[in-house]
Amino acid sequence: MIATVTPNPAVDYTVSLSEPPVSGEVLRTDRTRYDAGGKGINVAKYLDALGTEAFATGFLGGFVGEYLEGRLAETELPAAFVDVDGTTRLNTTLLAPDEEYKINQLGPAIEPAAIDALVESLSDREPDTVVVAGSLPPGVDPGTIDRIAAAGDWATAVDCTGDVLGELSGQYALCKPNHVELAEATGRPVDSVESAIVAARELCDRGFDRVVASLGPDGAVSVTDERALHAPALDVEVADTVGAGDALLAGVLGAMDRGESPEAALKHGIAVSARVVDVSGTRVPSLKGIRSLSDRVSVAARD
Numbered sequence: 675m676i677a678t679v680t681p682n683p684a685v686d687y688t689v690s691l692s693e694p695p696v697s698g699e700v701l702r703t704d705r706t707r708y709d710a711g712g713k714g715i716n717v718a719k720y721l722d723a724l725g726t727e728a729f730a731t732g733f734l735g736g737f738v739g740e741y742l743e744g745r746l747a748e749t750e751l752p753a754a755f756v757d758v759d760g761t762t763r764l765n766t767t768l769l770a771p772d773e774e775y776k777i778n779q780l781g782p783a784i785e786p787a788a789i790d791a792l793v794e795s796l797s798d799r800e801p802d803t804v805v806v807a808g809s810l811p812p813g814v815d816p817g818t819i820d821r822i823a824a825a826g827d828w829a830t831a832v833d834c835t836g837d838v839l840g841e842l843s844g845q846y847a848l849c850k851p852n853h854v855e856l857a858e859a860t861g862r863p864v865d866s867v868e869s870a871i872v873a874a875r876e877l878c879d880r881g882f883d884r885v886v887a888s889l890g891p892d893g894a895v896s897v898t899d900e901r902a903l904h905a906p907a908l909d910v911e912v913a914d915t916v917g918a919g920d921a922l923l924a925g926v927l928g929a930m931d932r933g934e935s936p937e938a939a940l941k942h943g944i945a946v947s948a949r950v951v952d953v954s955g956t957r958v959p960s961l962k963g964i965r966s967l968s969d970r971v972s973v974a975a976r977d
């Protein structure tokens with residue numbers, strides 16, 4: 675079973691506009707949606723939809739937390755969160771023709787007792803893999819992620835901001851930075867597939883067994899000490915890219931969980947992310963035919 679930890683969940687509020695916003699003008703729209711989100715929660719939603727046994731946890735509080743929990747309860751995804759005093763985030767995505775704006779709140783402060791409760795409940799579940807994903811709210815630091823990674827006999831995958839990634843000192847099975855996070859974590863420029871592979875190799879030297887770096891429309895690389903693979907993105911219509919990285923990670927982890935090869939896992943990740951960019955917000959898209967879509971992804975070994 676794959677457990678995902680979202681230290682800083684969010685309800686994703688997506689607003690679609692017919693025209694770009696103009697200062698001082700009132701814009702009206704009936705195209706809005708609310709999704710239960712936060713990176714780890716998205717990974718768990720996509721894994722569940724792909725048929726991989728998943729469980730979502732993290733910290734929730736206030737009316738937004740209650741709403742998020744209610745939305746998850748409408749789904750089949752097993753989830754249990756630690757209650758906190760503050761209010762969970764409402765993150766906004768503003769979509770206008772050819773424009774995408776994202777406003778993310780900082781999130782509520784987390785007390786040490788809540789972190790202890792989270793670690794304890796994770797240990798009780800005995801997952802095979804733990805995924806820690808998303809930004810860290812006040813009170814949670816990179817040391818907390820190292821603690822979670824070391825707290826049980828599980829493999830740990832992380833998708834966190836570049837500064838946090840650069841400060842982790844535990845042993846990790848996988849990390850999933852995007853190109854900005856990869857540059858931030860290593861201090862190296864990442865502006866091509868080649869430079870992403872160089873930076874990813876540096877993270878492998880620092881304790882990450884595999885680095886899956888997402889490169890937006892340029893696809894993704896999957897790098898270990900020994901091998902580097904690159905797969906380009908599929909050419910698809912893009913509604914918005916929110917959740918694309920989570921979809922890539924879910925696709926890769928789901929395939930790895932089934933024992934598939936690194937090539938097949940990367941293809942699967944690219945295919946799942948292509949489906950997610952095709953829908954707005956962080957809703958779960960139809961994943962029917964995902965196998966044959968994966969077969970359309972090309973993957974190449976790189977030096």
Ligand SMILES: Nc1ncnc2c1ncn2[C@@H]1O[C@H](COP(=O)(O)OP(=O)(O)OP(=O)(O)O)[C@@H](O)[C@H]1O
Pocket residue numbers: 851852853888889890891892893894906907908909910912915916917918919920921922943944947948951
């Ligand atoms: N414009 C696009 N066209 C097709 N596929 C895309 C596009 N943008 C992203 N993707 C797919 O989604 C994957 C993840 O994208 P990206 O690198 O933007 O993730 P991210 O920055 O972590 O996203 P987020 O933080 O919003 O989840 C890419 O590897 C690619 O397969």
Ligand SMILES: O=P(O)(O)OC[C@@]1(O)O[C@H](CO)[C@@H](O)[C@@H]1O
Pocket residue numbers: 682684685686710711712713716765778807808809810916917918919920956
């Ligand atoms: O502020 P963070 O934690 O870095 O990112 C949070 C977030 O933008 O990431 C998800 C998409 O990947 C959304 O569901 C959510 O709003």
